[in-house]
Amino acid sequence: MSTRDGDAEKLLTPAEVAALFRVDPKTVTRWAKAGRIHSIKTLGGHRRFREEEILALLKEGSE
Numbered sequence: 001m002s003t004r005d006g007d008a009e010k011l012l013t014p015a016e017v018a019a020l021f022r023v024d025p026k027t028v029t030r031w032a033k034a035g036r037i038h039s040i041k042t043l044g045g046h047r048r049f050r051e052e053e054i055l056a057l058l059k060e061g062s063e
Helices: 014-021 025-034 051-062
Strands: 047-050
Touching: 014 025, 014 047, 014 051, 025 047, 047 051
Parallel strands: none
Antiparallel strands: none
């Protein structure tokens, strides 16, 4: 999922983030509600996550 511009940042769904961390999508939502990861809410109320931030967290956790 991405925004209209080709240069714009890529946004991930909770399911995509969950697949990267190998957890349930509900866990990702709980992390966002608890403030452990930053999320953006769409106009429809769905959560999206910046790919750059998620990949940085994955890298940080693997070091």
